Amino acid sequence: MTDLRFVSTNPGKSREVAAVLRPFGVRVRWTRRELPEPQADTLEEVVASKLDAVRDLRGYVLVEDSGLFIPSLAGFPGVYSAHFLKVWGFGPIFELLRGRSRRAFFRTVAGLQRGRRRAIFVGEVKGSIARRAVGKNGFGYDPIFVPTGWKQTFAEVDAEAKNAISHRARAVRKVGNALSAGRAFGGSVGGPGRPRGPGR
Ligand code: ITT
Numbered sequence: 001m002t003d004l005r006f007v008s009t010n011p012g013k014s015r016e017v018a019a020v021l022r023p024f025g026v027r028v029r030w031t032r033r034e035l036p037e038p039q040a041d042t043l044e045e046v047v048a049s050k051l052d053a054v055r056d057l058r059g060y061v062l063v064e065d066s067g068l069f070i071p072s073l074a075g076f077p078g079v080y081s082a083h084f085l086k087v088w089g090f091g092p093i094f095e096l097l098r099g100r101s102r103r104a105f106f107r108t109v110a111g112l113q114r115g116r117r118r119a120i121f122v123g124e125v126k127g128s129i130a131r132r133a134v135g136k137n138g139f140g141y142d143p144i145f146v147p148t149g150w151k152q153t154f155a156e157v158d159a160e161a162k163n164a165i166s167h168r169a170r171a172v173r174k175v176g177n178a179l180s181a182g183r184a185f186g187g188s189v190g191g192p193g194r195p196r197g198p199g200r
Contacts, residue, residue: 123170
């Protein structure tokens, strides 16, 4: 078993991350902490500052930042997804999308850190914005996102179905693969079950 601490304010994210990492033999502990999210152009920049803010935590620490990107709105709400949803809800998105392409994608950038080492893992899922909000499961924009090839929103299916294809699950499975291969930081890190070689 490998222990990993997931730092976020969002319990929905934490449940998804724990379920995705369990099969890799990774036990996830959730630390609820609000991390600085500076005004930034990319999720990667936000993740870098989140990682800076968890330097005090030992062992494997995971943070992530996610967003919903709508190409016909120049990528909006993107890095502003959390703030926009809190202030405005879904209404303005439906308004803005009248007569525009409803194509969208979710993107997650996950940042893993241990001591001074860090690595970034990215996951995306393509889909479109529904005509109205449907479904009670999940969180955030789940009621308005229909993955490509699906007829239902993420909020209409159970956690397992969302985790099969979601942006977060795709990023976090890369974390699980890297940890179980003992190569989370691009080289041997003496990871789970792997003895460290001499001189490392
Ligand atoms: P952190 O504490 O981890 O930052 P947060 O909820 O603020 O939690 P983000 O800034 O990464 O997380 O989230 C951006 C917004 O996108 C926020 O409104 C989320 O609810 C939403 N979001 C993120 N992942 C989502 C998902 O899988 N499905 C639907 N909405 C999601």
